[in-house]
Amino acid sequence: VLIEPIQGEAGVLIPDDGYLAGVRELTRRKGCLFVADEIQSGLGRTGHTLAVEHESVVPDVVLLGKALGGGIVPVSAVVGRRDVLGVLHPGEHGSTFGGNPLAAAVGTAVVELLETGEFQRRAAELGAVLREGLAALAGKGVVGFRARGLWAGVDVDPALGTGREVSERLMREGVLVKDTHGSTIRLAPPLTVTADELAGALGTLEKVLASS
Ligand SMILES: Cc1ncc(COP(=O)(O)O)c(C=O)c1O
Structure with missing residues (x-):
């Protein structure tokens, strides 16, 4: 079973409590592998390493x-x-660019940076700020959102534009987000973001939605 614990491209869709544990139990019982695609959700983003x-x-x-x-x-x-x-x-599986020494060194450094738990903590703490800020935009152009740690999918009122259009307006104001489908945008700030920077980005989102 190959599963994204939180679906990124779909708009940061978070499964119901108990879903992942249920899949784990089922795969254990049936004797199949549980493969977690943490390419977006992993490495501290949600407040845990995975x-x-x-x-x-x-x-x-x-x-x-x-x-x-x-x-x-x-x-x-x-x-x-x-x-x-x-x-x-060794030798049974090859990759043209696999084993690149520079990339391997950077990957190792990233894993070492996560060892202290500092970035996971930052993601959890600032994630609470992000959630509060998004909740305050309800009725101001935000019709729904899902957030965990420093990661959020935000559904914008379709009358204000597509996710792509809102993303481009934000980009012109200096805030980079990524649209998904429909009128959803995805916020995934760097884990080094400060509370002030986060507040600034939320203020810019409010301004962009108010002028859309
Ligand atoms: C969750 C997830 N899984 C897999 C992939 C594919 O990874 P790659 O581009 O390294 O093949 C992506 C790429 O965006 C992704 O977001």
Whole structure:
């Protein structure tokens, strides 16, 4: 079973409490692997190193990417127990750009940065600020949102424009977000963002929605 613990591209869709734990139990019972695609949700973004930790779930395999490269180099990783990944032996699986020394060094540095828990804590604490700020925009152009840690999917009133249009207006004001489908935008600020910067971005979102 391959699953994104929180669906990013779909608009930061968070499953109901107990869903991931239920999938884990089912896969264990049926003897199949639970592969968690944490390419967007992983590495501190949601307030834990991995999003599955919110339900104390331990997958058999975890997929990592994006933040693993520190925003600098393209690198991804498949992480798993020795008895699972051990089915592949050296030379059986190749990749043109795999094993790039610079990318491997950056990926290792990112993992080391996460060891103290500082960035996970920041994501959890500032995530509360982000949630409060978005809740205050209800009725001011925001018709719904889902947030966990420093990650949010925000549904904008379709009358104000598509997610793409709102994203472009925000970009012109210096705030980078990513549209998903329809009138949804996705906020995923760097985990180094300050409370002031976050408040500034939320203020810009309010201004952009008010003038749309
Ligand atoms: C959740 C998720 N899984 C997988 C991928 C694909 O990763 P890659 O571009 O390294 O193939 C992406 C890329 O955007 C993604 O967001």
